[in-house]
Amino acid sequence: MPSDDSSIHWVEEPDLGLSGRMCLPMFAQGLTTTLRHLRRAISGHPVTVSYPDEEPEIANPRIYRGVHRLNRDAEGRVKCVACFLCATACPAHCIDIVAAPSPWPDREKYPQSFTIDELRCIYCGMCEEACPVDAIELTSLYNLTGRNREEMHFDKEKLLSVHDATKDGEPCRTLRPADPGGDP
Amino acid sequence: MTEALVKVAFAIGGLMTAAAYLVLLERRMAAWFQDRIGPNRVGIPLTRIRLWGLGQPLADGGKFILKEEYTPAHVDRTMYVLAPISILTAALAVFAVIPFGGALPSLDVGGLGWEHPVPLVVAPGADIGLVYVFALNSIAVYGVILGGWASNNKYSLLGGLRSSAQLIAYELPLGLAILGVVLASGSLNLDAIILSQASTGTWLAFSQPLGFVIFVVAAFAEAARLPFDLPECEQELIGGYHTEYSGIKLLLFLVAEFLHMITAAFLIVILFLGGWHLWGLTGATAETNWLTALLRTAVLLGKTLLVILFFMWVRWSWPRFRFDQLMAFAWKLLLPLGLAHFLVIAVLDQIRTYVLAPRLGETLSAWLLVIPGVGVCIAAWIVVGLTGPRDSTRPRRPGSAARGVSTA
DSSP: OOTTOTTOOOOOOOOOHHHHHTOHHHHHHHHHHHHHHHHHHHTTOOSSOOTTTSOOOOSOGGGOOOSEEEOBOTTSOBOOOOOOHHHHHOTTOOEEEEEEEOSSTTOSEEEEEEEEETTTOOOOOHHHHHOTTSOEEEOSOOOOOOSSTGGGEEOHHHHHHHHHHHTTTSOOSSOOOOOOSSOO | OHHHHHHHHHHHHHHHHHHHHHHHHHHHHHHHHTTOOOSOOOOSTTSSOOGGGTTHHHHHHHHHHHSOOOOOTTSOHHHHHHHHHHHHHHHHHGGGSOOSSSEEOOEEETTEEESSOEESSSSTTOTTHHHHHHHHHHHHHHHHHHHHHHTTOHHHHHHHHHHHHHHHHHHHHHHHHHHHHHHHHOOSOHHHHHHHHHHHTOOHHHHOHHHHHHHHHHHHHHTTOTTSOTTTOHHHHTTGGGTTOOHHHHHHHHHHHHHHHHHHHHHHHHHHSOTTOOTTTSOSSSOOOHHHHHHHHHHHHHHHHHHHHHHHHHHTTSOOOOHHHHHHIIIIIIHHHHHHHHHHHHHHHHHIIIIIHHHHOHHHHHHHTHHHHHHHHHHHHHHHHHHSOSSOOSOOOTTSOOTTSOOO
16 A cells, blocks of 8 residues: 555654653653552552452443353243354354254244353354344353363253353343243 | 671672562552552462562562573573673672661670771772772673673664663763762762761752753663663563573573662662761761661661652653664753753852852852752753754654755
8 A cells, every 4th residue: 555545544643842842741740640540559449359369340240241141031941042143143153053843832943952162152242142032141250160171061951050040130131122922 | 808798798688689579569569550459479388378479579589490491502602691690790799889878886795796887888988989880880781782692683682782872872971960979079989979968968969950860860771771671672672682581590680680770779869869868867977876877777778769669650650762762862962961060060069169168168058059050950951841852753644744844
């Protein structure tokens, strides 16, 4: 690209101005900025925490991207309709769904098995955005560990149990009008 | 002989410990300035006692010693080993003439003790103390250049080259600032310089503020601290002259760097901030009793610690200079200012010696000199502000004429 191309936006350094040329104002500005942060950290409000001793506070769990869960509907059934949108959206290809005809009258299909490889997942949240029925969501659980690779393949039961464990603290994120069992 | 050996043991042991704990302090300060917590875990091994991280320096030292000490195949082995040794030796040897306080009075406890007052300097009465300090500070350049050259690595060599240019450039303003101190106190002996400030109670930072500013700036550059850490700037040179070093040799370089900072802090305190003197607390003559002797050491070390804290504070406050800015700053700004300041101080000192002192006494005339000293500093500040570069020197958009620069 030539240097005079019209699509290049040239940012020119601003002039120093009198305060810049007198040095001292800038000098004091730098010192006061760092002093402000020093005061904040010493008075006990650093940004970081001593992790294993102290759990970090997640400011907004509704937008945090941690371990996945599969939501249940009002009757306790899995909400997922096995449409594969999440698996298609997934950039890491970590979602594996086996669909089967639904035993319930309100939908055609349901996931016979639904497995997420939590080690492959990059926690981007695309599956959550793609889901048309708000079945898959990312929770604010961040300290995910396992003893082997197999343990980190979360199947349908495990993902539903994550929902059971987190549903009180984190209600379903997308608040659609209540759907009385009709077509989604 | 015994006395000197004991002093050497105390000085080296104290300095090494101080350097280790200053590394911890620097890391904590860095963390605080960045809203972090910093190393606070290492305490007593195999227990859960943490001691606010005070075990960290020991752990760091152990790590450096136990790490693989890898010597790359392409280096010049002799020089490669010599570089860290020479830089640390020079950095430690400086402390032979630096006073750590006043003098301890004589002591006699059941036949043990000493008859004469013991000055708290390894080599007391060194009349060329200041020259010695600067001679050894210059030797530090050898360590840096040798390290960069022997590593046979372009980043290391660049770091070494930058370092040599920087250290040589900033030695000039440093020396010019010191000339004013030497004129005012009439001695190169560091003890005598402190005494002359204590006897009038006028620290030289008051009567020669411009010299103080020049010295502090140049001392930052000599110690290669931010914003003048061009020799090693991690972001550009991956560490500069010690890129190829590992293990204990790297540790020697790092300790030497901290010792340079400690030396610079000591010199700032001794030359300009009155050394061990504090009004109404430490006395003003060479004679001491135990109380004032201990107070003097505490005051001197306290002042030095404050200066070191300032060094660490500055580190996170300003961005690094570009290399051409660094050179321009030394040669175009500090050097002329230093020369002008030296001239003014020489004239003022003559006026003080021959006109003011016989009529008004030493103390009053010394305080009177504060007025022209501050005046010179403010005048220099205004001149620098008005004549400084009006616009930046960055390359501009092609075709657009640089503002403020004649294109004819």
